Amino acid sequence: MSEKKKLLEVKDMYVSIHTDSGVVQAVRGVSFDLYEGETLAIVGESGSGKSITNKAIMGLLPIGGRIDSGTVLLGGKDITHYTEKQMRDVRGAEISMIFQDPLTSLNPTMTVGKQITEMLMLHKPGMTKEQRKERAIELLGMVGIPNPTERFDQYPHQFSGGMRQRVMISIALACEPKILIADEPTTALDVTIQAQILDLMKELQKKINTSIIIITHNLGVVASVADRVLVMYGGKFAEVGDLDEVFYDMKHPYTKGLMESIPILHSEDQDLYSIPGSPPDLVKPPVGCPFAPRCNECLKVCKLYPPKTHSFSEKHMATCWLYDERVKGAK
Amino acid sequence: MAKYIGKRVFYMIITLFLIAVLTFVLMKILPGSPFDTERFEKLTPQQQQEALAKYDLDKPIYVQFFKYITDMLKGDFGTSFYYTKMPVTRVIFSRIGPSMLVGAQAILIGLAIGLSLGIIAACRHNGFVDNLTMIIAVLGISVPNFVAAALLQYYIGLKLGWLPVGFWESWACSVLPSLALCVQPLATSARFIRAETLDVLQQDYIVTARSKGMTQARLLLKHTLRNSIIPVITIIGTMVVNLLTGSLAIESIFSIPGIGGLFTDSVKNNDYNVIMGLTILYSFMYMLAILITDIAYSLVDPRIRIAAGKGGD
Amino acid sequence: MMFKRKEKFVPAKPVEAPADLPADLFEAAEQNSSDLEYIARKHHSALYDGWIRLRKNKAAVICAVILIVITLFAIFAPILGQYTYFDTNYKAKLKPPSIEHPFGTDQFGRDQWARIWYGTRISLLIGLVAALLNLFIGVIYGAVSAMIGGRVDAIMQRIIEILVGVPHLIIVILFMMILPPGVGTIVIAMSITGWVNMARLVRAQILKLKNQEFVMAAKLLGTSGWKMIMKHLVPNTVSVIVIQIMFAIPSAIFTEAFLSFIGVGLAAPKASLGVLINDGYKMLRAAPYMLIYPALAIILIMVCFSILGDGLRDALDPRMKH
Numbered sequence: 001m002s003e004k005k006k007l008l009e010v011k012d013m014y015v016s017i018h019t020d021s022g023v024v025q026a027v028r029g030v031s032f033d034l035y036e037g038e039t040l041a042i043v044g045e046s047g048s049g050k051s052i053t054n055k056a057i058m059g060l061l062p063i064g065g066r067i068d069s070g071t072v073l074l075g076g077k078d079i080t081h082y083t084e085k086q087m088r089d090v091r092g093a094e095i096s097m098i099f100q101d102p103l104t105s106l107n108p109t110m111t112v113g114k115q116i117t118e119m120l121m122l123h124k125p126g127m128t129k130e131q132r133k134e135r136a137i138e139l140l141g142m143v144g145i146p147n148p149t150e151r152f153d154q155y156p157h158q159f160s161g162g163m164r165q166r167v168m169i170s171i172a173l174a175c176e177p178k179i180l181i182a183d184e185p186t187t188a189l190d191v192t193i194q195a196q197i198l199d200l201m202k203e204l205q206k207k208i209n210t211s212i213i214i215i216t217h218n219l220g221v222v223a224s225v226a227d228r229v230l231v232m233y234g235g236k237f238a239e240v241g242d243l244d245e246v247f248y249d250m251k252h253p254y255t256k257g258l259m260e261s262i263p264i265l266h267s268e269d270q271d272l273y274s275i276p277g278s279p280p281d282l283v284k285p286p287v288g289c290p291f292a293p294r295c296n297e298c299l300k301v302c303k304l305y306p307p308k309t310h311s312f313s314e315k316h317m318a319t320c321w322l323y324d325e326r327v328k329g330a331k
Numbered sequence: 332m333a334k335y336i337g338k339r340v341f342y343m344i345i346t347l348f349l350i351a352v353l354t355f356v357l358m359k360i361l362p363g364s365p366f367d368t369e370r371f372e373k374l375t376p377q378q379q380q381e382a383l384a385k386y387d388l389d390k391p392i393y394v395q396f397f398k399y400i401t402d403m404l405k406g407d408f409g410t411s412f413y414y415t416k417m418p419v420t421r422v423i424f425s426r427i428g429p430s431m432l433v434g435a436q437a438i439l440i441g442l443a444i445g446l447s448l449g450i451i452a453a454c455r456h457n458g459f460v461d462n463l464t465m466i467i468a469v470l471g472i473s474v475p476n477f478v479a480a481a482l483l484q485y486y487i488g489l490k491l492g493w494l495p496v497g498f499w500e501s502w503a504c505s506v507l508p509s510l511a512l513c514v515q516p517l518a519t520s521a522r523f524i525r526a527e528t529l530d531v532l533q534q535d536y537i538v539t540a541r542s543k544g545m546t547q548a549r550l551l552l553k554h555t556l557r558n559s560i561i562p563v564i565t566i567i568g569t570m571v572v573n574l575l576t577g578s579l580a581i582e583s584i585f586s587i588p589g590i591g592g593l594f595t596d597s598v599k600n601n602d603y604n605v606i607m608g609l610t611i612l613y614s615f616m617y618m619l620a621i622l623i624t625d626i627a628y629s630l631v632d633p634r635i636r637i638a639a640g641k642g643g644d
Numbered sequence: 645m646m647f648k649r650k651e652k653f654v655p656a657k658p659v660e661a662p663a664d665l666p667a668d669l670f671e672a673a674e675q676n677s678s679d680l681e682y683i684a685r686k687h688h689s690a691l692y693d694g695w696i697r698l699r700k701n702k703a704a705v706i707c708a709v710i711l712i713v714i715t716l717f718a719i720f721a722p723i724l725g726q727y728t729y730f731d732t733n734y735k736a737k738l739k740p741p742s743i744e745h746p747f748g749t750d751q752f753g754r755d756q757w758a759r760i761w762y763g764t765r766i767s768l769l770i771g772l773v774a775a776l777l778n779l780f781i782g783v784i785y786g787a788v789s790a791m792i793g794g795r796v797d798a799i800m801q802r803i804i805e806i807l808v809g810v811p812h813l814i815i816v817i818l819f820m821m822i823l824p825p826g827v828g829t830i831v832i833a834m835s836i837t838g839w840v841n842m843a844r845l846v847r848a849q850i851l852k853l854k855n856q857e858f859v860m861a862a863k864l865l866g867t868s869g870w871k872m873i874m875k876h877l878v879p880n881t882v883s884v885i886v887i888q889i890m891f892a893i894p895s896a897i898f899t900e901a902f903l904s905f906i907g908v909g910l911a912a913p914k915a916s917l918g919v920l921i922n923d924g925y926k927m928l929r930a931a932p933y934m935l936i937y938p939a940l941a942i943i944l945i946m947v948c949f950s951i952l953g954d955g956l957r958d959a960l961d962p963r964m965k966h
Contacts, residue, residue, distance in 0.1 A: 020700075060541055063456075063533075084547075091544030104535040108634055109557050118553075119543050155633045171543070287659060292673075301669035305661035327670045342802075346809035353818070360822050469954075473946035475898050477905050478939045481925045485932055576813040580905055584925070595906045598817060606821075610814050617811040 007178055007211050008034040008057070013070030015049070015056045022283040026052040026065075028235040034179065039205065039212040041226035041243075043219065043258065047279045049235035050215045054181045058095060059087045075178075093123040096172040100184035102164035106156035112167050113152035116140070119174040139170040143200060162193035166200065173204055180205075182214045186221060198225050219262050223247065228315065231255050234280045234290025236306075241316030251310075251318035253295045289321065297322060336626060343618045348400075350614045354607040355399050359392075408608035413600045419608040423590060429499060430582065430589030434574050436509035441516030441570070446563070449521035453528035453559075454551065464521050471518020477580035480511035484584060499587055508585040512577055516570045523566050527559040534558075561632050568624030572617050694883060697959035704955025707948035714945060718765035727755035729762035730913040738931050747937045751927060754913075756920075760938055763915040767897050767942070770830055770916065774896035775889050777835045782842025783885060789843070790850035801847075804840055812837050816899060820908040830900050830909060838896070842888050849884045853877055883960035890953035894946050901942055917942045 015027035027049040034040050042050045055061050057072050059082070071078045079090060099105040107115060116136040120127055127135070133152070140148035143166040156164055165185060172180055182201065186194035202225060205212055214225060222229055222243070229246040231239040231254065239252040250256050257275040277294040280286050286293070292302040302321050310323040321327065390398075402408070408419035452464035488496030488507055495504050531537065532555060540554040578591030586592070590609060597605040629635040698704055722729060727745075733753035741748045747756035789800040819833040854877075897917070903909035904918030905925070917938050924935030 055538075058542055060538055088544040088546065091542050093544060097539075097542040099535055099539065101535060105539045107536040107540065107554055107558065109561065109632070110553070118545070122543060122545055157634050168539070171539075298673045299670055300673045301661070301665060303673065304669065305659060305665075308661070321670075324670065326665065326667065342805050343809060346806045349806060350810060350815075353815070357818055357822055469947055469950050470943075473894070473950045474943050475901055475946070477902065478921060478942060481921070481928065481935055482939060485928050485935065489929065572811065576811065579813070580902060583906065594814075594817075598821065599907050601821075606818070610818060613811050613814050614809070618809045621809075 004035040004037070006033050007036050007075065009071075009073040010053070010057065011071045011073070013053065013056060013072070014068040015052050015061065016066060016068050017052070017062065018064040018066075024282045025285050026235055026282055027056065028285065029070075030232065030235075030237050031070075032230050032237065032240060034211050034213060036178075036211060037205075037209050038227040039202075039214060039225050040228050040230060041222040042213060042215045042230045042232060043217065043222055044232035044238075045217060045279050047234075047282065048232040049282075050232045051183055053232070054097070054183060054213060054215060058091060058097060058181065059084075060091075060097075089123075092119055092177065093175050094177055095179040095181060096175070096177045097181045097183060098165070098168045098172045098185050101188045102161055102168055103188065105168055106164055108156055111153050111155055112140075112159070113137075115156075115167070116171050116174055119171050123175045135174070136170075139174055140167070142204070143167070143170040143173075144196075145170075161189055162197065165189060165193075165197050169197075169200065169204070173208065173210065176208045177210060180210050180212045182212060184216055185214065187216070187218070194221070195224075201225065219258060231258070234285065235282055236290060237319060238291065239316075239318040239320075241313070245313060245316040249312075249316070251312060251316070251323065252291075252320050253297045253322070254291045255318075257294075257296075289319075299327065332629065336622075339622050339625070343622065346618060347611065347614060350611065351400060351403060352396075354610055355396055358603055358607060403611065408611070409604040411597075411602055411605050413597065413602040413605070419604045422593065422605055423608055423612060426588055426590045426593050428589075429505070429587050430578055430591060433505050433508045433512060433582070433587060433589065434571075434578060436505060437512035437574060438516050438567075438570060440509060441513035442520050442563075442567075444513075445517040445520030446524050446560075448517075449524035450528055450556065450559075452521070453525045453532065456529060461525075464525060468518045468522040468525075471514045472522070474514065476511055476515055476577045477584060479514050480508065480581045480584045483507050483511050497586055499585075504585070505587075508581050508587055511581050511585075512574060515573050515577065519566060519570060519573075520563060524559060524563055527562055528555060531555050531559045561628070564628045564631060565624060567627075568621040571620040575613055575616060575620075694956070694960035698955055701955040701959065704952050704959075707952040707955070710944065711948045711952065714764060714941075714948075715768060718761050718768055721761035722758055722765065725755070725758045725761070727758045729754065729759045729915055731755075738927075740931070741933055741937075748931065748933045750923060750931070750934055756934065756937060759915045759920060760917075760941055763917045763920045763938060764941055764945070766827065766910070766914070766916040767900060767918070767945070770827060770900045771893040771897040773827075774831045774834045774838065774899075775892040777831060778839040778842050778892050778896075779885060779889055781835065781839035782888075783846050785839065786843040786846030786848075787850060790847040790854065797847075804843060807837055807840050810837050813899065813902065816903065817906075817908055820903055825909070825911050827910070830903060831896075834896055834899055838892070842885070842892070845884050845888055846881060849881050850877055853880050887953065887957045887960060890949060890956050894949035894953070897942070897945060897949075917945075 010033075011031050013027055013030050014025070017024040017026050030049065030053055032040070042053070044050045052061070052065065055065070056067050057079075059079070061067070067080055070080070072080050074090065074094065079087065082090065106112070110118075113133065113136050116139055117129075117132040120132045120135060124132075137148045137152055140151055145151055145163060145166055151159075156167070159167060169185075180201075185201070186197050189197060198221060201212065201214075204210070212225070214221065216222060226243050228242055229240065230237060231246065231252065233254050239246060239250065239255045246255060247259070250259060254275075257273070260273040261275065275294055280290045280293070286303070288301070288303040288305055289295070289307050292298050295302065299321050301324075305321075307319050307321040308324070309317050309319045311317050406420050410416045410418055411422050414422050448460065448464045448467065452458075452461040455461055484496050484507060487493050494507050495501070496507060498504060537550070537554060540550055545553075575591070578589060579595050580591075581587070582589045582592030583595040590612070593605065594609045594613075596602075597609065731754065733749070735753065737749060737751055737753040739745055739749040739753075741756075745755050745757060747760055749755055750759070785800065789797045815837060816833045819836060820829065823829040823833065900909060900916055901918030901921060904916055905922045907922070910916050910919050920938035921935060921942065924931075924933075924938055927934045
């Protein structure tokens, strides 16, 4: 691990969103690293703060959202204090994003070609108009769109959902960014298309050596693409580790619950497990562990104080009271 | 597309026909027809018969109606009672110019100011311009245009004497009425583009555009306004319609020799033929404005344009 | 959505657990299963939620209060005042505003205070009755069209498509010319095409609801048609209707004022705000206050309805725009 370069370091980030109905403390002290060439999956239910964390990294929080504290180091530089102008050179060129719903993430009144060449125009000032068009057509071909030359002049609504997500990927990767943040890139797509898009992302990652942060609640997606997994719950991180560690040696009761809720084909047991209850209200976040009310291994202390983070290997960590040495029969 | 326009035109014709029926019926009911007078009573039955025959009034009602419709199709709405025997069509056509001038000025001023204000307001949401725009919009939509016109005439025309009022001689005379009429398009467009822009700013593709790392100016022009201005076309039809009716009061307040004032005067003077002619004309323009708006919108928005091009005809 | 920027929010840093925690805290906690079904934020009916949101909208609340005050004045001021709206007094004609006559007197010496409040009463009455009539016709038409569906719906919609092409104001003027002048005439004339919008909205809303899952579920569970209408369709359509009424009232007030202004509305000595504005306009040079006070009255009423209507729309149906 140590030979791999750290690309991105998020340290103790707090993000709040100010809305009509109160201040939502969406992210409460999240830290993680991203290494060169790897795929990190951030897993959690809706409202766990996984999307907001990544929007905060990009400086693209929704109206009323702000980073209250914490740092985001990109190549050693803290980008949370970058000016809007400095951020412009980060977005698209160094970090780019693709989003959940390919139907709404493309500008409906601009041709697909224009939306790709725009990215090139913004970050590759040396290219001529012809070169940009040529490159855009090449990109469209690269993401597997048939007849890219014709498709170049078409509008997003003339593409299917899966094709639009391919277009989004071609836009995001146009300037070969160091980091690609994919926010639920397959959730809105048909299952068969999902696999195609994931394969495409893996293939392109190898080609241009991009690191990927993939945000998802689908553990199947995680298993097929991720190198490392970060599990978030209630705006905090619950567990982080290599894919194998988290999948086969999970420590946090929430992770266990998630794994148990995966339907297994050909299983004798017909009942599908689901974690009872619903995620916490982050306007008034619980003082203790956010998962405590739903946890089947809950201790009295869990509801009173936030748990500490325990390391199980070089990369495998979990935030849970169960691993405190004072717990009888501590694991 | 052609099918859609065809369908709309078909409805337009039915509506116009119904309005023609209505005006015909009203003409029959309305008090004060030329044959209700004492003079007519004094004529001999023979003379009465001749007079009625002259206007086909002795024929069965459906024949009269048929004649009414065919005359109308020929552009013949009869003659004006008030403007001594002038054909209605000529009376109307002589009045269209000033109405068009004032109406066009009002819409252009209204759109120019309204759109600029609304866009700035949306970009500076909850800022000073936003609050100002909302106040202007609420006032502009709430203040009846004839009240605005009367107040403008009193304060700017009479008290301050900056602009001429009460006659129609030079371009300067068209300024105040245009201002009075522009209030509504201004308020409507400011409000509409503000809401539309705020909505677009929340769309996913704006986040995509922002994630590309572009300047605010580019984001606004290429991604936001492009999407928020297209729907403005949909309200222009309604604006024209409001202008048409708004001109009824405004033109008589400012003594503009236009069709709106003509309508109001004809109502006061019971000049039925002119009223009927104008009713048909207004209805026609009303429906035309809405139809053109719909077509224009479908031509500008690629989503509708291409869908229509594919599946339409 | 109104969102005021607040001072920088400082998140509460987590309380560090003290080192000397009692040992019994590390025992398994009892999980109360009923806690789990606790839903973080309370859920209310759409109307109740709307009411809560409306109360937060200060401008709308102020406008509602102003409208109530105006209504009270319109009801009681003409009764309690010492002058009537029709008594002439040629000794006191065209008197500018004074303590005796707060809004002055007109060219016949009639007290403008009494006339304006009386006019406001008539205008509000016309607005209300016209809106209710539109509501009545529109809701029945829309509901019948949506509930029956099929060919009936198709025919009813064609009729609407024909009617929307009719220029409302022009047709109203034509009807005003043949009907005898009076409040009833104005209301009837305005209702000839005025209900179309309401019918369209109600139909659209019911169709939308009809296809929604909870209504289908209710149907599958065997809820009777009548019960379903009362329990699901009515509450969900009410907000659309309330909003539409809030826009229909000022629109009717405006139309009446417009008709009276161009001389086909009410006739003297009856007064509505439109009649008063028309009178004031004729006397503009001699007695500008005769125009200004009724103009202010109608502007105030229109602005209040407009802000209250917007507030209600935002509160009841946040998705609806414009």
